[in-house]
Amino acid sequence: MSGRPEPLWPLFAELKTLDGIGPKGAAALDGADIAAPRDLLYTLPHSVIDRRPRDSIQGADLPGVVTVEVTVGRHRKAARRGGPYRIQVEDARSAFQLVFFHGREDYLLRQLPEGERRLVSGRVEVFDGLAQMVHPDHILMPEGAEALPSFEPVYPLAGGITQKVMARGIASALAKSPDLPEWADGALVAREGWPGWRAALHRAHAPEGLDDMAPSAAARQRLAYDELLAHQLTLALARSHRRRGKGIVTEGNGLLRGKVLGALPYRPTDAQARAMQEIADDMAGPERMNRLLQGDVGAGKTLVAFMALLIAVEAGGQGVMMAPTEILARQHLEGLRPLADSAGVVLDILTGRDKGAERRAKLEALARGDIGILVGTHAVFQADVAFADLRLAVVDEQHRFGVRQRLELGRKGQGADVLVMTATPIPRSLALAQYGDMEVSVLDEKPPGRKPIRTALTSVERMDEVVDHLRRAVAEGRQAYWVCPLVEESESIDLTASEERFKRLRAALGDGVVGLVHGQMPPAEKDAAMARFVSGETKVLVATTVIEVGVNVPNATIMVIERAEWFGLAQLHQLRGRVGRGTQDSTCLLLYQPPLTEGGSRRLTTLRETEDGFRIAEVDLEMRGAGDLIGTAQSGLPKFRVADLEHQAGLMATAQTDARKLLTDDPELKSDRGKAARLLLWLMRQDEAIRLISVG
Incomplete structure (x- = not known):
């Protein structure tokens, strides 16, 4: 470079x-x-390695590394080629042997002459009652002892x-x-x-x-901080660069929002009200909004997002809500329809399924501004899709939606505000690493009327009781999910697992009661099976994890997760959030195969004890580490060489505050500290940031 x-x-x-x-x-x-x-x-x-010298190997913690001064005794040559060459030595209180394999006699006689003193350091073990140091790591003259560090680093x-x-x-x-x-x-x-x-x-x-x-040692903290500061400076530069791009001032008059709030059977939570206000303030500002709405399963993100979309319509513009899959786009449509009706706003959907004349009619209505709010999949990115006046894009489930798509979206509506929703609670340090360029609103309260979900652990050996329990629930008109594990990512085995379970449940509960959804099905079949379950035609849905994101069936009150110990904590929490969406009491049964490993047991008991997604995410981070938590492959999480996000979480927040303050005080990085920060960016190979400074 x-x-x-x-x-x-x-x-x-x-x-x-x-x-x-x-x-x-x-x-x-x-x-x-x-x-x-x-x-x-x-x-x-x-x-x-502790290399501090001691006077004798006696009393040392063996087997272990010992550094000791010895008098060299007799050499015993190897009896056969490649056999052990032994040298007797004595320290202040005991005798032991130095052992060399393939040892060259002339070399060893020079290194360790009989009768002389040497400092030796290496691993001492006891064989048949004899202490031996095999191939010492260091052999030094006694006066050269200070060349050996007391503690030798291991890389x-x-x-x-x-x-x-x-x-x-x-x-x-x-x-x-x-x-x-x-x-x-x-x-x-x-x-x-x-x-x-x-x-x-x-x-x-x-x-x-x-x-x-330790990660808490001052030198390590300092070096970790430098890495995090460089990362946060890059994000802060990207943020200020984006803010220089013109946004659109979007202010609503509150009429449509008032109608929706009036029609709701409950009041929004304080967290929802706070998030709505933060978003409204952002949209009214001259800069482009880039905000993350982070809320646990069932915290009411949809209402907050819809209120933001209404601001766009009140201001005479349009809004779009993007979902990663067709099923989710349709669900958003169903969820938003009653709200849109109460506000009298035109709501429509555009997915890859729209073809021909129907699609053309939708595109014309969109371009004329007749459609106020559009729900869609990435089909919205196609070249022929044009909005009359796009003010806000809401993106659901960020990690299925790369930064690249965020930029695409920006091009559809120059200056349109962006709101990203995620249902994956991420510990704060990771949220800052991944979304540090965004402002964050957190929904940390459950809306009124959401009932707690009872979570129980059951061994697979009690499978028959579980099926009996299910039979009674179905007879009472309730619905259930039965999630099968993805076996070692192998789709064929996974298929048989879910198909076997489907057959056994169908045999136990009767024909037409049980449905099946798995990853190998054609999309249309999958949608049809989901639709039958949503309408209540089938009572039990056997599925692999395709249901984890966003599916909403209020009548489903039982979630059975088979081989729960194979799932990650975040995934289990997401799956459990599919029930407890109606007025009835709900249950989540975690079926496990005993004996549980320590990790498996900790995951399942954490889940049983709390429904707080943020607490669950913290435990997940402690157990799995940052890379795994958001799947480093698609997470956009930088690879840090020193910083350890599990143990130095607080440093990330400090680095973000520091980076933003530095750029507020010195946007061009021209001051002495600013110039030093430029050096840091080069040192940390933050090419993106360097490009932004030179463009800036």
């Missing part, structure tokens, strides 16, 4: 410029995602690279690392007692015990 500032050149030089790393070493490191000295510096040790290794090569390469990279100006907020550094950037690197690579390895 051209234009990299000169102070950083040594950090981005070729690896073979470092001591002890030749072309072969450089190639091996490259395979491990280490392409420059900078990447070596950010490969921190994952543990330490993650790759492709034939040894600890020695890593240590030499890192020492060389540290020696070449420049002194860089401070980009962190001075008050923050002072308050936290953090070292400067270069001092932090030196300290992180020379730990003085296990405490220095």
